[in-house]
Amino acid sequence: MSATFSIQPIGRFTGQSHPVKRPKEFACFSYDENHEFRLDDSSMKYYYTPQLGADLSKGFEKFQKLDDSGDEHLDSLLKTILAHERETGKKIDANVVTWRGMMTKIMAALFEQQDGFEMNATLYQNCIFIEENNEYKRQSRAKENHRGPRRGPPLEVMQYWGISLPPFRFLILLTQDYKNSPPPSPPGYKFETLSTLPKIWAETSREYIENRENQIVNNKEQYCSVVRTGIGKTVLCLGGEVDAIWDSKPQPGQPINWVELKTTAEIRSDHDMDNFHRKLMKFWIQSFLLGVPKIIVGFRTRDGILMDVKDIETHNIPQTVNSRQGARWNADMCVNFAGEFLEFLQSTINDEGVWRIRRHPASPTIEVFKVEETGHGNILSDEFKNWRIKL
Ligand code: A3P
Ligand code: MG
Ligand code: MG
Secondary structure, three states, rough: OOOEEEEEOOHHHOOOOOEEEEEEEEEEEEOOOOOEEOOOOOOOEEEEEOOOOEOOOOOHHHHHHHOOOOOOOOHHHHHHHHHHHHOOOOOOOOOOEEHHHHHHHHHOOOOOOOOOEEEEEEEEEEEEEEOHHHHHHHHHHHHHOOOOOOOOOOOHHHHHHOOOOHHHHHHHHHHHHOOOOOOOOOOOOHHHHHEEOOOHHHOOOHHHHHHHHOOEEEOOEEEEEEEEEEEOEEEEEEEEEEEEEEEOOOOOOEEEEEEEEEEEEEOOOOOHHHHHHHHHHHHHHHHHHHHOOEEEEEOOOOOOOEEEEEEEEEEHHHHHOOOOOOOOOOHHHHHHHHHHHHHHHHOOOOOOOOEEEEOOOOOEEEEEEEEEEOOOOOOOOOOHHHHHHHH
8 A cells, every 4th residue: 555645746735825824832741850741831931131242162061962862753742632521521623743853844845955754644533643653763863973074073063063174173073983973863962952941031140141151061951741632624723832932822822922042054156145044944844834923043154153143033034035136945836735735634634644755855756655554553552542532
């Protein structure tokens, strides 16, 4: 059993965008500083302007880095959905449940020629659950790490602050053996620590604010929002990390002033600007999917000094990109593509078993085929299945 969805010709996705729903958070969870799950917002961070001139590489040797090489499936998301269903006594109405990161890969596929992906999916009680295929993630990271000597600092350092050339002080780091270090995971964590407070401003000491440069950076701690949203005819439930909040949470159902934090190299030429506009696609998709209205970009020098901070309104990005000559992506087309792909997925994944959703790098198609005839693999926890049977 298999089916293929053609990405090309991309021209067929032009035109007015499919209807989209405003994402609404209906639940949330946190991972504490040891990455233990908590069904609350305890790891939510508050945005507070960082000090310019800060060194994004400072303290890298103390970085408390999450080892995300294991397979977490959809466990935390399902726990949170389950708790919500217990409370309300009814099932959520999503057609598709997944991590925001998976939906970002799908939505970006139209304009991302090089990226491949593999996901596992299963149908359970009229809803498709999609997880990342951990084996694929592991292999692509291993390939990344064995592509011969890379120019620049080790990946881990780049993720800490995002950089392309090794300044002198990285020589020590470069001589260490990184082969056995945990695989890479998401860049710019230092910027997050420099730009946030664990409590609201009024409850934070001046000393803390002024010494954020010396805080130990820990990416095990996370706040995740769980939203109901929609693209075209498909209702989605997405879970994803949000970096910070601008003020504090409003009444339930009201839009939340989330903030996404990003770092990027200073823009010094037209070529840099082209690259930045290309990067804006992922920034936009990621924030659009969870309803994050503001993206705060920290611009750094090539050797990692924070020089400038700019606020970007997520909803202005599509227009900004379109108005520059030679735009390489289009937001409406991303939405139309995602809308049609999700419909294709629902007509294809129509009985039990485990399915694979796969795109080879640079391939013009996405394939969907069955890999296990029965059951739900490890995508769904027993706890979730057992609870759902009763509901
Ligand atoms: P920058 O995006 O500022 O470079 P996010 O911005 O999604 O909250 O992620 C925080 C940081 O995780 C990123 O900072 C980056 O360092 C790292 N990161 C995110 N996605 C990544 C990816 N696909 N590969 C490697 N690192 C990534
Ligand atoms: Mg983040
Ligand atoms: Mg971020």
